Amino acid sequence: GAGVSQSPRYKVAKRGQDVALRCDPISGHVSLFWYQQALGQGPEFLTYFQNEAQLDKSGLPSDRFFAERPEGSVSTLKIQRTQQEDSAVYLCASIEASTDTQYFGPGTRLTVL
Amino acid sequence: GNSVTQMEGPVTLSEEAFLTINCTYTATGYPSLFWYVQYPGEGLQLLLKATKADDKGSNKGFEATYRKETTSFHLEKGSVQVSDSAVYFCALTHFSGNTPLVFGKGTRLSVIA
Numbered sequence: 001g002a003g004v005s006q007s008p009r010y011k012v013a014k015r016g017q018d019v020a021l022r023c024d025p026i027s028g029h030v031s032l033f034w035y036q037q038a039l040g041q042g043p044e045f046l047t048y049f050q051n052e053a054q055l056d057k058s059g060l061p062s063d064r065f066f067a068e069r070p071e072g073s074v075s076t077l078k079i080q081r082t083q084q085e086d087s088a089v090y091l092c093a094s095i096e097a098s099t100d101t102q103y104f105g106p107g108t109r110l111t112v113l
Numbered sequence: 114g115n116s117v118t119q120m121e122g123p124v125t126l127s128e129e130a131f132l133t134i135n136c137t138y139t140a141t142g143y144p145s146l147f148w149y150v151q152y153p154g155e156g157l158q159l160l161l162k163a164t165k166a167d168d169k170g171s172n173k174g175f176e177a178t179y180r181k182e183t184t185s186f187h188l189e190k191g192s193v194q195v196s197d198s199a200v201y202f203c204a205l206t207h208f209s210g211n212t213p214l215v216f217g218k219g220t221r222l223s224v225i226a
Contacts (some may be wrong), residue, residue, distance in 0.1 A: 042216030
């Protein structure tokens, strides 16, 4: 189909709530990244998957952040016990192997009150 | 570590003006360099890229040349249009096992008629 899709596009959570953010990569793309983009900043790396394997999670800011991709396609980023500092846009990107190009979804804007 | 520094915005130009957005980088080895653009309400889109020194990336009238000697990848366009109004991000990566992109903070461009 089309490009990378993410849902929800907007999420408002009360501090302490758990949230789950979904990413549907481009069909056939093996590799997938999650990034966090704070207001006025560039995206920063969170974690990376190749198929269902999470090969790098060094960017996850705390153990409240958890990501999975159980069938090597859709990925979910979960944040437990959200804090105000988690407010950001969460971006997902999948990679076209032939060109090593990362294609980004529109992002999920998370606001923690 | 790897880092990208780009000129701070916002940049405001009149239609048909010449655009330069400066980008310099710090990295080991020979990274690949990118410019991404984020239009209002949309996700990041790849604008152009260069994978080795002296390469010139170009797209939609935008150009950037990979300068190893000055560690720079400045974005230029000879005549901007109102539709070019967006946030522009310079980024780098090392293509060894699908490494994440490292982004600058972004430069907001506003073009007025």
